[in-house]
Amino acid sequence: MIFIEIVKMNNDVNKKLLHKGVKPTSMRQLVYEVLDKQKKALNLYEIEQQFDNVDRSTIFRTLKTFQDNCVIHRIDDGTGAVKYALCDENCTCHLGDLHIHFLCIKCGQTHCLKDMPIPKMDLPNGFLFKSANFVVKGTCPKCS
Amino acid sequence: MIFIEIVKMNNDVNKKLLHKGVKPTSMRQLVYEVLDKQKKALNLYEIEQQFDNVDRSTIFRTLKTFQDNCVIHRIDDGTGAVKYALCDENCTCHLGDLHIHFLCIKCGQTHCLKDMPIPKMDLPNGFLFKSANFVVKGTCPKCS
DNA sequence: AATTGAATGCAACAGTATTGCAAAGATTTC
DNA sequence: GAAATCTTTGCAATACTGTTGCATTCAATT
Numbered sequence: 120m121i122f123i124e125i126v127k128m129n130n131d132v133n134k135k136l137l138h139k140g141v142k143p144t145s146m147r148q149l150v151y152e153v154l155d156k157q158k159k160a161l162n163l164y165e166i167e168q169q170f171d172n173v174d175r176s177t178i179f180r181t182l183k184t185f186q187d188n189c190v191i192h193r194i195d196d197g198t199g200a201v202k203y204a205l206c207d208e209n210c211t212c213h214l215g216d217l218h219i220h221f222l223c224i225k226c227g228q229t230h231c232l233k234d235m236p237i238p239k240m241d242l243p244n245g246f247l248f249k250s251a252n253f254v255v256k257g258t259c260p261k262c263s
Numbered sequence: 264m265i266f267i268e269i270v271k272m273n274n275d276v277n278k279k280l281l282h283k284g285v286k287p288t289s290m291r292q293l294v295y296e297v298l299d300k301q302k303k304a305l306n307l308y309e310i311e312q313q314f315d316n317v318d319r320s321t322i323f324r325t326l327k328t329f330q331d332n333c334v335i336h337r338i339d340d341g342t343g344a345v346k347y348a349l350c351d352e353n354c355t356c357h358l359g360d361l362h363i364h365f366l367c368i369k370c371g372q373t374h375c376l377k378d379m380p381i382p383k384m385d386l387p388n389g390f391l392f393k394s395a396n397f398v399v400k401g402t403c404p405k406c407s
Numbered sequence: 408a409a410t411t412g413a414a415t416g417c418a419a420c421a422g423t424a425t426t427g428c429a430a431a432g433a434t435t436t437c
Numbered sequence: 438g439a440a441a442t443c444t445t446t447g448c449a450a451t452a453c454t455g456t457t458g459c460a461t462t463c464a465a466t467t
Contacts, residue, residue, distance in 0.1 A: 142433095142444085144433090144446090146446075147445095162423090163424080164422090164423080172447095174446070174447045174448070175423095176425080176426080176447070177445080177446050179424075180446080181445095184445095195339055195340075195398075196396075199422075199455085200422085200424090235384070235386075238382070240363075240379070242376070242399065243379075244404065245404025245405075246399075246401060246404060247401040247407050249400050251398065252396075252398045255384065255386065255392060255394075256393050257386075257391040258391045258393070259389065259390060260390065261389075263389055286413085286414090288414065288415090288464090290414080290415075306454090307454075307455080308453090308454080316416095317415090317416085318416045318417070319455090320415080320416070320417080320455095320456080323455075323456075324414080324415080325415095343454075344453085344455090345454090345455090409467080411464100411465085411467090412463105412466095413462105413463085413465090415460105415462070415463085416461080418458090418459090418460105419458085420458100421454100421455085422453105422455080423452105423455100424451105424452080424453080424454100425452075425453095426449100426451080428447105428449090428450105429448085430445105430448095431444105432443105432445070433444070433445085434442080434444090435441085435442075436439105436440085436442090437438105437440080
């Protein structure tokens with residue numbers, strides 16, 4: 120067995136990564152923790168700022184791995200840089216898990232509105248729904 | 264009077280630009296026509312490709328002028344480049360005019376679903392709605 | 408025709424995303 | 438436990454999109 124030693128550490132983050140099928144390296148653990156601590160979505164630059172000497176490409180590829188394994192989801196909020204937020208533990212990154220995101224035009228923070236799922240829609244004839252990126256813009260509770 | 268001569272040309276595009284308060288230069292007319300002919304939204308690069316020798320910055324500033332005057336609206340469909348599509352003639356670029364956009368993940372084309380307005384939403388406490396960017400991804404009639 | 412202001416083209420630059428390659432680390436095989 | 442193999446990481450370079458400064462051209466006014 121590959122991961123026995125790491126699992127023995129009984130570390131929550133490692134367990135969660137394993138549960139999603141991602142080998143929990145130290146970088147991955149740290150990036151996960153950064154995203155977990157923040158209650159908002161972060162872009163690549165903001166994550167990079169949380170570290171002293173970690174290369175951007177490493178974080179970039181870590182995030183890619185996370186996306187491929189439904190650890191995080193990406194949010195195009197129109198600010199120019201894609202943001203990332205942790206998926207729920209039982210998220211499968213399928214339709215039912217999609218929710219609306221909110222970008223505050225004052226502070227720039229982007230929040231997951233997990234209570235607001237993407238509604239079912241009747242698309243025009245011939246259009247097939249696969250995924251969606253719904254971003255509402257306005258002011259957040261702190262800035263309103 | 265400034266625009267008499269141009270108006271006399273009795274050109275539809277010029278009339279439409281004037282109606283939105285944009286002085287109809289030849290570049291603006293051409294860019295408008297490019298967007299009008301396509302039934303899909305185009306990004307800066309795609310528009311540039313329609314011309315032989317027009318600078319990107321010129322088109323960029325033309326598009327900016329168009330946005331400022333509600334001639335076109337921008338669409339962040341997550342493909343990396345912002346796309347642009349003509350507004351309806353009576354569009355005021357306010358809330359009621361917002362609609363859902365559709366990105367085909369096979370052909371990459373983005374369409375305005377003008378019959379699908381952004382629905383009213385009850386946001387969580389403290390969140391104020393100002394604008395929205397809703398993009399549905401899937402396959403379009405041609406690719407389904 | 409001269410003057411003024413707006414629009415355009417050129418060039419350079421900034422920010423984000425992405426890749427190739429080599430070094431370091433982890434895992435498996437013998 | 439050492440060698441071989443595969444994965445992850447760091448460095449460097451690059452691509453792509455968006456944006457701005459400045460000089461020139463073009464249109465409108467005097």
